[in-house]
Amino acid sequence: MNRVVVVGLLLCALVLAARARAGDDGAEDAAARPEIVLWHAYRADEAAVIEEIVAGINASETAFQVKVLAVPYDAYLDKIGAAIPRGRGPDLFIAAHDPIGDWAEAKTIQPIDDVVDAQTASSLVPGLLPAVVYRGHVYGLPLAFKSVALWRNPRRVPQAPATLDELMRVAVEQTNAAEGRYGFVYENRDVYYHAPLLFGLGGRLFDGEGRPALDDPNNVASIEKAQAINAAKVVPQEVSGTLLLSLFNEDKAAMIVTGPWSRGEIAAGVPFEVSALPDVVDAAGVRRPMKPLLTVEALFLSGRLVDPARRALAVRVARLLSDEARSVLRLKKARQPVALEKAWDSVGDDDDGRVQRGFRAQLDRSVPTPNSPAMKALWSPFNLALGESIGQGTPPSVTLAQAQAKVKGEMAVVEHSTEATGEGGFVVVVGALLLLLLGWTALAVRKFGGAAALLSGIRKNGIAYAYVAPALTATLVLVLFPFAVGVGMGFFRHTWGTYTFVGMENFVSILAGADSTFFRTLGVTVLWTASNIVLHVSIGVLLALILSQARLRFRGVYRVLFVIPWAMPSYITALIWKGMFHPEFGAVNALLGIQGFSWMNSFWSAFAANLVTNTWLGFPFMMVTALGGLTSIPKDLYEAAALDGAGPLKRFTSITLPLLRPTLAPAIVLGTVWTFNMFNVIYLVSGGAPGGKTDILVTEAFRWAFERGQGGAFGTAAAYSTLIFLMLLSYNVAAARVTRGIEGSK
C-alpha cells in the first residue's frame, strides 16, 4: 500500500514539474541571459555547421544565448505547426519556403519586411526573393536554395547536353538493358522531378488567378514527353531515390536528376559533374530551358514572437546566421548553395566549386515552388495522374482532367467557409462527449448499487483498486480521452489551426458527397479484409496441420521459422516486399521469370502485391492459434472417426474444423479488425497505386489528414475514423453473437 502512495506522489510531482517547466518556457528570466530558441531539421554536415555557427555566436555575444534544437526531418513540419500556436515552439526556425502560405494564414510565422529591407534584398542571389513573399509580404530571410540539376558521370557523358534531344541521344547510347545500364534516370512519376519538363514546355500549375490548372495543354504535352522518354527505356521502371543513387554509384546510370542533398551519398571515387538541365524544344519549335522547382531555405520568425525586445534579439540572430562569414562557412563546410551573393566570390575551381556552380547555374533556370496553401492539394492528384500515364500509358489528357477534377473537389470540401467558432466550440463538443462517457459511467455505478456501494466496495478492496488504478488512469488518458477528441473532431472543419463547428457536414459530405469515393474505398476495404482472412486462415491452418504431425522432424525449427514474419515490425516487412515487387530489380519478377512487369500499374496486380505482403505478415498468427487449437483436440476422436469409416478429408471436415472453430473464431475477429485497419502495408507497398485505387479506408483517412492541403482536413479524417470505428464495432458485436453461439454449442 505504501508503495502505491509513493508512486502516486511521484507521478503527481512529475506532472507538476512538467507544468512548471511549461509555464516558464515563455516567461523571461530577468536574471539569466535571454535565450533565443532556434529549430532546424538539418542532418550530418549541415547540422554540424549550424551547431558550430551557434557555438561561435554564443561565445561572442553577451546579451543573449541561442539554443539550437535539431528536430527530425519527418516530424519537422508537424512539430512547427503544432508547437508554435501553443506557445511551445521556437523563436526562429529554418525551413523550406513552400508552406509559407499555410503558416502565414495560421499566423505561425510573421512578416519580416523590416528585416529583409532593400539593402538585404539586393545582397541576395537574384531569383530567391519571390519564393518567400506571400500576399505582398516577405516572410522569410533566405539562407540557401536547392533544386535538382543534371548530374552526369563524365566518363560516360563528357559534355553536358545542351538540349533534351541531345541528352536523349546520349542516353540511348548509354543504355544497355542486358547489363542493367541506363542513360537518363529520374523519378518520372513524381511531379517534383517532372517539373523541369513541365515548365520547359510552357506548362503551369496555377492559372493567372491562382486556381489550379492541371489540365493545361502544355502540361499534357509535358507528360507526353515524359512518356516518350519512358518508352525509350533509358529510365528503369519505378525509380526511387535510393535506386537512382545506387545505379549511379554502380556506374549503371550515366545521367541522373537530383539535388545537392545527394552529395553525401555519392560513393567515394565515383566521378560526377553537375550542370543545369538542358533546353527543350516544344512542338511549335519554341526552345525553353527545363526549369526545376526551386526551394528556398529561409529563416522564419515565430508568429508568437511579439515582444519587441525579444524580436529584436531574434532578428539579430537571423542576421548573424546569414552574414557573409557564416554564409561562406555554410557554403564551404555544409556545401549549401547559399543565398548571399557575396559568399559566391569564395567559390573556387575545385571539384566542390564546379558542383556548386552547377547548382547556381540551375538557379537561373528554375521556378520557385508556389507557396500558396493550394499547392499541397495539388501534389497527390498530379502524382497519381503522372503515375497512371507513365505506368499504364493512359493519355495524359485523361489523367490530368481527372486530377484537375479531383483537386477542385477536394479544395471545395476543404475550403467551405463557415463562421469560425474557434477552439471554444471544439472544447464544448469534446466536453460533451466526455460528459456522455461520464454519464454512462454513472449509469454503470448505479447498476453496481449506487455510489455508496461503490465506495464501500473500493474501501473493502482498496489494494485491488490501487493495483488497477495505474492501468485505469492510463486507459483514460491514452485511450478514452483521445478517442473522445477524435470523435469530436469529426464535427469540425480544420483550417490552419482553427476549428469550425460544422455539425454533421463532414459525415454528410463523405456519405452523400458527389463522388462515391467512400463507398468504392469501402468496397476495396471489404474485399481486402475478406481475401486476407481467407488466405491467412487457410495457410495458417494448413501449416498448423503439417506442423502438428507427430512424424515431422525438426518441428521446433519450422515453428520458429514460420513465426518470424510475425515477429518483424510490419513496416520493415512491407518495405522489403515493396522492393521485391519492383518491376526490374525485384525478386518477385526474377523468381517468376518475367521481365519488367510493373505490379503497381493495375488494380488487381497492386492489390495482389498488397495481399501477398499482408498474407506473409498475417498467417503466422492464425498458424499459432490453430496449432494451439489442434493440440487440444483429443487423438482418440480421430481414431473413433477412422473406425467409423471416415477418410482423412471427412475427418478434417467433421472433426478438425468444427473443433478448431471455437479457437479460431476470436482470432478471425481480431485478424479482421487488424486487416481492416492495416495501414502499413497499403501505404508502403502499393501506396494506393494505381491512382489511389488500392487505398483502404484508413489510408484514405490519413490522406485527408496529412496529404490534402489546407493544414490538414482533420475533420474529414476524423469523420472517416469514426465511421471505421462504427463499422468495426458493429462487426464485433455481430461476431461476438455468432461466436457465443458456437461456444454454446460446444
Added chain:
Amino acid sequence: MAAISLRGIEKRYGDVVIVKGLDLEIKDGEFVVLVGPSGCGKSTTLRMIAGLETISAGELCIDGQRVNDVAPGDRDLAMVFQSYALYPHMSVRENIAFGLVVRKVKKAEINQRVDDAAEMLKLSGLLHRKPKDLSGGQRQRVAMARAVVRRPRAFLFDEPLSNLDAKLRMEVRAEIAALRRRFSTTTVYVTHDQVEAMTLADRVVVLNDGVAQQVGTPLEVYRRPANRFVATFLGTPTMNVVDKALLKVAVPGNALHVGVRPHDVQARKETAGALVAMRVEHIERLGQESFVFGRVGEERFGAVVDEDALGVLEHGSEVGLFSRADRLSFFNDKGLRIDA
C-alpha cells in the same frame, strides 16, 4: 460377424518388443477377454486388431482374409474407447449416426437404427443433448450405441468401464452381457478387472509382458492356472503358493511349489491331519465370509474360516488348514503347472 485370427502377431517400437508373437483364434460370435497387468500390451493388441496401430510382424485375418494393411474404416469393426471418444460438437444422435452417415446409409434407415439403438441403451430422451451434458454412464452408453448401430463384424472394447464407479460398473456390465446375448457378435474385450473377465468371457486370454500366458474358459483359467503368474494374477484373495516341503501333501513328479486358493482352504481349531498349522496374524471379516491370514514358511497364506461354527478367533490363535486334494495346483521349477 466374424472369426478373427492372430498368428504370431508382434508389435515393436524401435528395439522394444511390446507384443511378442501372439497366437489366438477367435471364433465367430465368441466373447474373448484380454486381461493382464498394466502395460502388458492389451490395448496395443486391441488397437492392432482395430487397425489403429501397424502390425510389426505376423498375420491378422478376419474371416480368413488377411487385413494387416486394410484401413480401420474398411475392417468393419466397432470400438468403444476407455475415454468414450464422443464427438463433443455433435449431439448424441449425430454421434450415434456418424458411422452410418459416413457410410452413406439412407436417411430413414439411419433414423430407424439410431432410434432402436437409443432405445436399447436407454438413451431415447437424450438424443438432442451434447456429450458434455451427459453423466459418465450415459456417455458410456452413447459410445456403445455408436458401436451397436453400425452392426459391425466385431466389437472391440478397451476397458470401457474403468471410468465408472463400482455400482455403475455392475449395471453397464450387465448391459454389455445383454447386448452380447442379443447380437452374439464377435467381441474382443480388454480389461484388467478379473470380475469382468470372469463374468463376461467365453474365453479369457491372460497376457503378461506381451506374451499370452494362458487361453481358456474363465473356469479353466481360474481352476487350472497354467503357471504361477496366472495363478496369482486371477482371484482375490490371491492364490497361496508355497514350497511343497512345507505342506503335508503328496506332490506329483518334479513339482516344487503347491498352490491353493484361500477359498479352497478351511481353517479349523484342530491341527491333526491338517496340511499345515498356522498362527493367525490377521482376520478379514467380509460379512458373507471371513478369511484368516498368517504365514507358512516365509509366505503369506490365507484360508476361509467359519466363525459361526468355530467360535471367535483371536490374533495368535493356532489353526489347522485343510483342503480338498483336487483343489491343489502344482508348479515346477519354471513355474509351469504339473498335473497329477
